[in-house]
Amino acid sequence: MAAINLKALRERRDATAKNLNALLENNPGDKWTPENQKAYDDGMAEIERITNEIKRNEQLIASVAANALNGDTSEYASQHVKHGGESEETRALRAYLSNGISALSQEDMQRMRARVSPEVANAMRFGPQNAMSTTTPGEGGYTVATEYYNQLIQAMKAYGGVLDVATQFSTSTGADMNFPAADATAEIGEIVGQNAPASAGDTSFSNMSMSVFKYSSKKIAVPFELLQDSMFDIEGYINGLLAMRIGRITSLHFTTGSGVGQPRGIVTAAAAGKVGADGQTSTVTYDDLVDLEHSVDPAYRKGQAVGFMMHDDSIKIVRKIKDDNGRPIFVPGYEQGNPGGAPDRLLNRSLTVSQEMPTMAANAKSILFGDLSRYMVRRVMDLTLFRMADSAFLLNGQIGFVAFNRQGGNLVDVGGAVKYYQNPAA
Template sequence: MDATTLSANFEARERATAELRSLTEEFAGKEMDADARSKETALLGAIADYDGRIKRGIEVLKSGESVSALMAGLNGTGSAKAKRETQDKLAQAAEQLRSLKINEGLTFAPEAPESRAAIDTKTNPGNTTFGRTLYGRLLAQAVERSTIMRGGATILTTSAGEPMDFTVVTGRAAASIVTENAAVPESNPTTVQRSVGAYKYGYASTLSTEFVQDQALDLVSFLVGDAGPAIGAGMGAHFLTGTGTNQPRGIITAGAPATATFTPTAKDATVSDALIDLFYELPSSYRASAAFVVSDKVAAQMRKLKDGQGQYLWQSSVIVGAPDTFNGRPVLTDVGVPDDKVTFGDLSKYTVRLAGPLRVERSVDLKFLNDQIVYRFLQRADGLLVDERAVKVLTVKAGA
């Protein structure tokens, strides 16, 4: 999708949103008739469809940004120095991948071998700048495919994968008034010790020998666009629902259960009240940075809810690429979220650990008879919710 088509979809979405707003204002404070309800459902479906198109279009444009920059250098639209630097980077990356000896490997690591909270996805979600190295571009693609990483998780990069111990907070200490000469009462936070390790995520891409030999820019871009999403999706699923046994412990698994009740078939007021109850179950110190993480099915239910004046609690974003909001907080959707869960919390309290370098290895043996080359990508990672008070997980109950 090009920029013109993306703009057309955005304009169409705005028209549908304006029509839906007018319909809502017309029936404010009163029940819609059958025709109006049908029109409302059609408009909500159209807006959701446009949202999907816009999201896919943005992803296409994002994935092409670094390629466009490289092409600009090759085509001479930049300065002579920029053109030389672009050509050198492109040639180096492509030549490394193309000229690996049989079963020889490469490693690509961050510029800083050891760092803490090196990648900030919270203060500027969706717009974090990554270097144009192969590692940086693969990481950008992986982050884009993981709702937890994209939504603001704290990402650590370490040079190796030895276990790292964390003190996980499950309850806070409390202070009280102390009278003169009285003993100061003791109060300690409730904690448990947990560690993060390094599970190995792997992906292999098979290419024809002709493609590898004849391509330069396309080889790098293809491998980035193929392997990055695959690794990101694999890790992202575990960062959501991982059990913690032989895989990362996901945020939904580790989050504290909510006491609110959400029944999808109940009246709008009952469902919206449950979600507002969920909002206030989360301690106030976390609410300002919190987001909802839900499945598409639950999001569809949420976006139909209204207040007592007939106004939607769901607010569609007017900024391309920014998340929609519910009750003023961002809503993130992911196919990996179970339909019976609504997660609300501060995603920065979830720590993703990327351990060791990204390994890229090449083999001409595996597909020898087909004259194909296999590129193997390996990245070790783990994840942990380090403050369990920061996330509440509501279980959606089946309707009567």
């Protein structure tokens, strides 16, 4: 099977998107012709075809590591092979994943910032014999090095569109954090006469809190063969699994979390902006999008993070909407995430894809608009990874891994910076 050049596919997609951007910009208003529309439709079809091809090949590459767990040693396994250049932190982590505490020097333990129980400390002094315990993960729990923590956070962004626009920060502890808030959008000053007193105009403050919750990757079982294969990128594989599992659940909670026993998601916290007319349970109109945009105060409609967010299925619907002159309101992006590039745009606003957003259905809050950076994601700078070498795994020829970290999120706003479009009940 020939090697797939994903870079070339992305470049073709970008080139097509730039051509469509130019087509829309050069043919404003009533200059839009049926020929322009055909060129737009053909270009969008080409972008969709290339995008699907990119997704298929990315899925193929991602499946290599999973296949390797079942003993796949085909030529494509080389897609998940290490290629040197690792840091001391990464090397220490790899040693721990492959061989446990007994493989670590004191310097390695410092690099990984060990934080262990007395039982684990005993295992570190006297070697791996305690690893056979069936009740204690005797090979230890570690607070993983900053470098690996940062790699995990970057990888998690692929699973949650909300992380592309939210404000993210880390704290050293998990204590509840309070944010004072005040809605002064209706407050106004006055004119006073000479020597006349100013009127009272006290403002009111509220408090918004943010808690963090402990998330687990669920346990991961890795065969001895992969741990013993020095060419297999075991830390990369574990990193990918952690990002996928923790990334998916936290992205879901940051988007639609109830706020009870879990983070309060941005959809849950947003205010109502526009409800569709009867019969629009699976649609939205051009006028609805304009009304949604203008339901947010102009004070909040500035900045790079202001835009729309919706599920990919909803984007498929809005791509078919045209303005009063028959021009499509959707403009495809190119070189996303790179300097000089542009995201997908809707009504000349940035458009974020979030697969955790509700799809259009009766009463669904399917589209968000506003200053999405007002959503805060907080992480405790503490990713703890346990290596379990007890009989539950050893009898199957495996070593177990599980990771925990703590995260929280909330929309820190009381003035309506983010609002939603809701499909009607019927």
